[in-house]
Amino acid sequence: MAHTDKVSYWELITNGIVKENTIFKLALSLCPSIAVTSGLKNGVLMGAAVLFVQVMVNITISLMRKFIHPKVRLPIFMLVISGWVTVTDMSMAAAVPDVYKQMGLYIQLIVAFASILARAEMFASKNKIAPSMADGIGMGIGFLFALTVISFFRELIGKGSLWGMPIVDAKPLLIMILPAGGFFAVGILMAFFNWIDIKFLKKGVSASH
């Protein structure tokens, strides 16, 4: 993965959004993609929180990478991640208390997200600060994008509204805001993005080795 000299920052960012999209391609961190995406507002805020944590963790780990002994690297990564999650958690509790009431638990759960630890281990601990930041931004935006798309469709179909405002005046498909509908939405969107990948980008086969 230490291939930053040849790869531009732009490619690092798009890699996280398209080729290695956390949810649609790597199928990591699926828990929040179902649990908090019943409304667009929750989905976007969750995505933003993860974007922030991912970037800050990548920068911190990259700064510290020369001082971390390989044998204790995982506990140290976890400490850094929980530190930044605590920062996010407290800021959100102060800034948007009503949303925090609904999804506070999931904000704290960001600590356990596979995607964040994976990027710290695979990328930030082996690369300089600037590329690590680019990678964090790409991964975070990819996650934000996925959560936004999922919650967009789930709220539109399940409640007939967007960001809490009623849009469609028809009987909503109630199942879409229930957990089962979350699985439907993630599955169908995953299939759709993979289909685009194979059909138009022709990278579907090589990206998955």
Next chain:
Amino acid sequence: MAEIKKEHQLIVSVSPHIKSEETTSRIMWSVTASLLPATIMGAYFFGPRAIFTVAISIIAAVLSEYIFQKALNRKIAVSDGSAVLTGLLLGMNLPPSVPFYIPIIGSFVAIIITKQLFGGLGFNVFNPALIGRAFLLISFPKLMTIWKEPTAAFVHLDAKTTATPLGILKEEGVAKLMEVFGDKINLYTQLFVGHRAGSIGETSAIALLIGAAFLLYRGYISWHIPASFLGTAAVIAWIFGGLSGKGGALFAGDPIVHLLSGGMLLGAFFMATDYVTCPSVKKGQILFGIGCGFLTMLIRLKGGYPEGVMFAILIINCFSPLIDRGFKTRVFGAIKETKAKEIKK
């Protein structure tokens, strides 16, 4: 070299050597035919609206199948009758008065999400028609529980809404059920004929039994699943059915009411026996049926819904592959691994 006469030639070919005339499409169309009596009874009791709902459901199912197979350049297999059967079963499981888009959404979910996305006929884990109905029940809880009072002919277009026997049993108890239907004999007769509120195709026990007898006679379904399903449900209904309400006692339930109401017969004979989603080993099928019966009665007596057949079958569907593994027949001549080790020693 001398020419060998045709009748003396040894022809080597790949098995199977003896082929049955039964094909998938023949079985599917037979099951469809066996459901017709119940559908006709439903149409008789609930009027043109019921026919309309079933028809839309079938058309939507067939179209979904056709469009999906066309879009994916797969072989168009609409004529095998499986989509028609799924549509018919879904239609029969809907309340008579649903708006037209309900069967369309249900058929779409049943055919595309439950069947085709899992790989088509033979690969689906769950019964498509039941998933379609479960999707609708969860999405439109109010519309899916408006039950029309049956009318004896095609005359009354605007029938009153009422509760199903199971709904009455759940909400108000046995006494109220007796009050509505008069005496016990009348209750049994009405349930047996199908003169009660319920889904279009589930009400008439006699029509369902005629269809089931036909399938059993032709050997398309075996007795294992229906017998163990209905048997377990009857036993549980008899033991625990009387416990609800004041002064309840063990062994005081009425198994006949439970067997004849709700979707019990339709589920036991036509849905649980779906070849794709039930275990293929006979012993396993009995366990499958017991599980269905147990869960059905658990939901009916203790759960939030008055009827549990649909969820029971769907939940037990998940266990089918496991049950098949558990009751795997012994390979001829093979011995168990532990025994083989002993022999080696």
